[in-house]
Structure formats: C-alpha cells, structure tokens
Amino acid sequence: MTQIPSPESAASEPLFTVGALTAAVTAVLALLVAFGLPISDDQQAAVLGVVAVAGPLAVAALARGRVFSPATVARLASRR
Template sequence: MSTPTIPSSDASEPLLSVGSITAGVTALIAVVTAFGLDLSADQQTAILGVVAVVAPLVVSLVGRRRVYAPATVSRLLAVRGR
C-alpha cells in the first residue's frame, strides 16, 4: 500500500455538489432546447434521471481521491515529525 501525500493547505475545494451538477445539466437542456434540439418532456426527465444516478457516483469518486480521514492525516504528520 502506497503512502498518500500530505494534502496542501492551500488547495481549493475539490468537490462539486450533486445539486450543482444537476443544475448545470438542467441549464444545458434548457439551452439546447431553446436553440432547436427537440427533446420531449419524457426525454428531459430521462436525462435528468440518469444525472441523478451518475452525479453522486462521480462526486464520490473524485472526493475519495482528495479527502483524507483525520487518522490518516495524523499518521502522516507524525511521520513527518510535526
């Protein structure tokens, strides 16, 4: 098992909320339908249904790579001598 690196204290927030992803897709659907893409209400609902399932998975995968448990951070800092 590899030792994770100590996170930077000046790193920005790595996660988007599921709500912001859903809002972005909703806005995208509104724009493309306004410019002529013919999506029925059922198709729009289906797209948003897929987003409702996929968005939490994406957020969790990104978050898992960027978030450290307090015990891991304590252990890394102890090894570093802090």
C-alpha cells in the same frame, strides 16, 4: 510525502460540484429545447435522472482520493 488538499479547494466541496453539474446540464437542456431540439418532457426527465445518479457517483470516485480518515491524518502528521 503525501500532500493533504487544502480545505479551501473546490475538491473539499463535492456537493458544490454535483450541484454545478446538475445545474449546467439543466441549463444546456433548456437551451437546446429553446432552439428547437425535439426532446420530450419525459426525455428531459430521463437525462436529468441519469445526471442525478451519475453526478454524485463521479464526484465520489474523484473525491475519494482526496479524503482521509482522522487516523490517517494523525499518522501523516506524526511523520513530520
């Protein structure tokens, strides 16, 4: 039987995951720059740009297996 994820799980909040990923990368970059990593503002913007694109794509790929159409939910529920 297919298990339907709990709505309370973090998997049901992909925007939180993308936001957390972006915030973490931003914080790590700021920390590295504060400790002397020679990275320019343009390089920081480029890294954050990649995260802004790759983050949602990664979350979408991972979350895709955890979402169901209403028709699929109805079909799974009728099997019980």
